[in-house]
Amino acid sequence: MRSAVTLTVAYLLLILQSTVLELAPVHMVAPSLGLLVVLHVGLSSKWTISSAAVVAFATGYLFDLVSGAPQGVHALVFVLMALFARGLTTRVAVQGIVLSAATAFVASLLASMLIVLVRAQVAPEAGYGGLRQAPLEALLTGLVGPIILGLFRYIDGKVDTARSRVGLARGPRSLSSDISPWK
């Protein structure tokens, strides 16, 4: 249920990104809302790494379809970013607005580099150029990051409440437990 709700919200965010943001004053760049979904599932202790990877793949696949990118570009990058986020949680506790924004900023920069790298493999004629606006995209992603991550934490809480009514509540998982592939 958690995955279905998260994917539905991700779908709405991607539609929002592809339509509403084109009417914004700055047409050239928009925050990477899909990446924030991936960051949430990667950072949250309520998601196992496998379910985070599945949601990241599905979000990336959907984003490839919505954005007209070659199939698999964002799917691959988003799965890698989910792994990056999960790896980050073993070293840093990403909490609070400032740290969330900083994480979103860094993740967006990293994702931009990966996208350009993967794009160059799929379409060599496109080359490695186009990273000039990555900092602006990362800045916007960092600004909206805490809001979107907060929204997903709220959704997770609501899902937990619904599950607890039927006795299925899932508490936070310890990432240092022996089921983590990062140990």
Next chain:
Amino acid sequence: MVAGSKRLREAAIVAVMLLIAIISLRMSAKNPGDLSALDRGILRLVSPAQSAMSLVARAITSVAGRYVELTHVRGENEALTRENQRLRAELTEMRRLAEESGRYQRLLGLRDVTPAETIAARVIAVDASPYFRVARVEIDHGEGTVRHGMPVLTPEGVAGRINRVSGKSSDIMLLVDPRSAIDVVIPRTGGRGILRGKSGENGYRCSVEYLARGEPAKEGDAIVTSGLGGAFPRNLAVGHITRVIPGAVGLYQDVEVTPDVDFSRLSEVLVVVAPPPAPDPDPSAHHLPARGLMVYK
């Protein structure tokens, strides 16, 4: 033991996700325009939502614009203000209708002068990713006639070409996408080159590659399609040279081009559905000037 198998299962699922993504990438690299049945199904679900969201967004922008206009006249006499408001609202609506009508008339005009069969399409989404300059359009009539690679035009000039097709909606790879390559010519000099998009730049820009140094380009020179390659009819306006980058060495010039089409305001386009005519072998035709709504004859 149980924990070990759980860990293995988790790692296996992650590996499978990565593997599927890599397989998708390889398949899309081999056949860029192909969509699987699953992709087409998902797009059929996504496109109506995009279309509806686009309409809602434009309506909100329109209402917000009217609100801004109304706040300017609040200080005036109340009766006059009310009258003014009504007239302004009507005027705004009329202007919007006139603008829309003008756009359609220009599209119809373009259709009349384009030497190929075209169908109109409405843009429902642009540029979800800054690294892939793609617009999605919806075609109300003529579903099934659009194919991968078909040229897409606007009254201002070339917009790009069809990249993917799914039912009534299609993706246009804009000419500013770095994967886009169009054979172009400078009418003033007759110099030919390949126009390629510069994705990720802070603005919609292109560059012309393989433009020989023997025919020096100047800022302000028009760029039109050459008609070679068989995709685009010849002499369609593409853009103007905005920068000739000095200091480049080698056989070719380094030239930056600003497209004539304002991609941030793209709303209606024409898709050329019939094959363009064979290029005219007369080279003197390349020296015609290029400006405005451009299909040279």
